Amino acid sequence: MKSNIFVKDKVAIVGAGLTLFRRRLLETPRELAWEASREALSSAGLTLKDIDCIVVGSAPDAFDGIHMKGEYLADGSGGFNKPVVRVFVGGGTGVMVPVVAWWHVASGLCKTVLAVGEEKMSHAYPHPQGVFAYIWDPILERPLGPNLIWIFALEMRRYMHVCNASKEDIALVSVKNKRNALDHPAAQAAAKITVDDVLKSEVLVWPVQLLDISPVSDGAAALVLASESVARRVTDTPVWVEGIGFTLDNTHWYNRDLAYPRYLEYAARMAYKMAGIERPWKEIDVAEPYDPFDYKELHHIEGLMLARRCEAPKLLKEGYFDRSGELPTSPGGGLLGVGNPIAAAGVMKVAELFWQLRYEAGARQVKKPVHKAVANAWGDLMQAGTVVVLST
Amino acid sequence: MKPERVPGRYIREEDLRRLPGVIEYTPTARYSYSAGQALSEFLRGLKDGRILGKLCPSCRRVLVPPRVYCEFCFTPTTEWVEVTGAGRVETAVTSYIGAARERLEKPEIIGVIRLDAPGHAENSFDFAGLFHKLCGVTEDDVKSGRVIGMRVKPRWKPVHERMGSILDIECFEPLQPREVV
Numbered sequence: 001m002k003s004n005i006f007v008k009d010k011v012a013i014v015g016a017g018l019t020l021f022r023r024r025l026l027e028t029p030r031e032l033a034w035e036a037s038r039e040a041l042s043s044a045g046l047t048l049k050d051i052d053c054i055v056v057g058s059a060p061d062a063f064d065g066i067h068m069k070g071e072y073l074a075d076g077s078g079g080f081n082k083p084v085v086r087v088f089v090g091g092g093t094g095v096m097v098p099v100v101a102w103w104h105v106a107s108g109l110c111k112t113v114l115a116v117g118e119e120k121m122s123h124a125y126p127h128p129q130g131v132f133a134y135i136w137d138p139i140l141e142r143p144l145g146p147n148l149i150w151i152f153a154l155e156m157r158r159y160m161h162v163c164n165a166s167k168e169d170i171a172l173v174s175v176k177n178k179r180n181a182l183d184h185p186a187a188q189a190a191a192k193i194t195v196d197d198v199l200k201s202e203v204l205v206w207p208v209q210l211l212d213i214s215p216v217s218d219g220a221a222a223l224v225l226a227s228e229s230v231a232r233r234v235t236d237t238p239v240w241v242e243g244i245g246f247t248l249d250n251t252h253w254y255n256r257d258l259a260y261p262r263y264l265e266y267a268a269r270m271a272y273k274m275a276g277i278e279r280p281w282k283e284i285d286v287a288e289p290y291d292p293f294d295y296k297e298l299h300h301i302e303g304l305m306l307a308r309r310c311e312a313p314k315l316l317k318e319g320y321f322d323r324s325g326e327l328p329t330s331p332g333g334g335l336l337g338v339g340n341p342i343a344a345a346g347v348m349k350v351a352e353l354f355w356q357l358r359y360e361a362g363a364r365q366v367k368k369p370v371h372k373a374v375a376n377a378w379g380d381l382m383q384a385g386t387v388v389v390l391s392t
Numbered sequence: 393m394k395p396e397r398v399p400g401r402y403i404r405e406e407d408l409r410r411l412p413g414v415i416e417y418t419p420t421a422r423y424s425y426s427a428g429q430a431l432s433e434f435l436r437g438l439k440d441g442r443i444l445g446k447l448c449p450s451c452r453r454v455l456v457p458p459r460v461y462c463e464f465c466f467t468p469t470t471e472w473v474e475v476t477g478a479g480r481v482e483t484a485v486t487s488y489i490g491a492a493r494e495r496l497e498k499p500e501i502i503g504v505i506r507l508d509a510p511g512h513a514e515n516s517f518d519f520a521g522l523f524h525k526l527c528g529v530t531e532d533d534v535k536s537g538r539v540i541g542m543r544v545k546p547r548w549k550p551v552h553e554r555m556g557s558i559l560d561i562e563c564f565e566p567l568q569p570r571e572v573v
Contacts, residue, residue, distance in 0.1 A: 017395060020401075020402065022402040023402070024403050024404070025403065026400075026411075027401065032400065035400065126493075127492060130491070130492040130493075139425060139428075139431050139558070140457055140523075140558050141558075143558050146491065146502075147487070147492075147493065149487075150487060153485035153487070154484070154485050154502070154523075155483070157483045157485050157540075158540075161483065161537055183393075185393070185395060185398050186395065204488060206486040206487075206535065207535075250463050254523035255455075255518055255520065256517055256518050257482070257516065260517075355395075362393025363393060364393070
């Protein structure tokens with residue numbers, strides 16, 4: 001049974017917009033937020049006058065190099081003399097943005113929300129990797145001189161060991177997502193590659209190689225969310241936000257088994273319960289699991305309970321997650337294909353599901369009929385899980 | 393096909409340098425972090441060549457690194473417990489790049505070590521553990537998976553070089569056959 005019947009207003013997504021995702025864009029962070037906001041508003045047939053509240057999401061201030069990034073981005077996001085809130089849970093921010101926008105509307109506080117995710121990683125140079133140094137514990141971790149890829153490699157290695165998955169199995173995610181992105185107009189890293197290309201790419205922290213990772217990106221993405229009464233007025237095909245979930249695990253990531261994303265299962269259970277979904281592996285038609293690394297898509301497919309533990313690599317090989325498969329994942333190309341401007345990337349995933357559920361994705365449209373969809377994002381020190389469940 | 397329009401203009405790094413008004417800035421921010429109640433004691437222990445944890449009286453977990461509260465029970469931890477430092481490698485990787493993504497001349501091997509913690513209420517998911525460098529293992533051990541599950545122990549720095557830091561442990565190294573710690 002759905003538990004979201006107790007909210008004041010049902011919530012729908014009625015518009016979505018994106019900028020290009022690229023390694024380096026001319027536009028300032030504000031200009032990117034404005035471009036994406038304008039696209040989202042015009043696709044909903046609304047103007048800023050129709051918007052009650054603003055939710056802005058952006059990951060660490062250190063990337064754009066501007067503290068109080070929420071305040072800085074506010075006017076480019078339409079947050080001028082309106083209630084504005086900035087959201088930040090690391091990489092999980094992108095899906096946290098629609099989650100927070102959901103409760104603004106579900107509570108009855110706002111009838112319409114403009115939800116914007118923006119990231120400009122190219123400001124930090126020579127490489128934004130240097131900025132990540134400040135996320136580590138200063139006493140126990142930073143003295144070891146870690147780089148961020150260490151922990152993901154450690155997690156990937158553990159997953160490979162427990163699930164007996166090979167590098168070849170995992171590289172197929174990168175091949176699939178970069179191929180899917182060939183049909184995405186904003187894509188930065190779309191390519192026709194083979195498993196061999198992934199295995200021959202630069203080795204960063206074995207088992208993680210260059211083509212196992214999403215690129216460094218600039219970009220913005222925006223959604224318009226509205227209450228049921230507004231949504232029914234402005235569109236014939238609203239996409240309902242049926243469930244939301246979010247949890248944090250702790251930062252002592254080396255005190256838990258990295259083979260399974262517990263944080264995500266909890267968040268997913270919360271969202272599925274709200275949406276009345278009891279058997280996600282049967283009921284979900286299309287998914288956008290968070291894929292900054294190729295193994296992470298498999299990890300998240302399992303955490304979202306779309307496959308049994310350790311079963312995702314096998315299903316992937318059978319084509320189960322292809323655009324023409326039984327449960328297409330990242331049909332738009334995901335972070336590996338479209339790019340990874342952190343907060344914008346999560347919003348882009350939700351936007352992709354919005355287009356998929358409205359059959360507007362054109363060449364990217366999945367072959368099967370779609371009715372229910374799920375997206376997740378993940379962040380902080382392997383600890384944040386954010387989930388939304390959508391339906392038509 | 394949606395999205396119909398994707399605004400934005402890509403520029404290359406050389407183009408960026410030619411733009412008017414490009415600002416370069418390096419922030420200077422200095423910090424001195426205190427290690428806090430639990431970790432100060434832990435670091436003092438490392439100086440003496442001991443690895444200390446804290447016991448949660450409620451769930452009987454041994455928390456390494458120690459904290460003054462148990463995050464599972466949200467109660468204060470009570471007793472200090474010394475663990476031997478021996479444990480099993482949970483996962484390990486080989487890093488070819490440094491903190492700012494520069495290529496390293498000599499790759500490093502890093503791992504998560506699940507420590508033997510007598511009295512720890514066993515649970516396959518949560519464990520007392522540390523994250524550190526591994527020595528005496530090869531890149532091939534990492535690739536083949538031989539390193540995972542391997543019994544290891546800390547290799548301590550000489551006493552006079554220890555400063556009360558996580559680096560007082562040089563690395564974790566494999567136990568000799570039949571060695572008991």
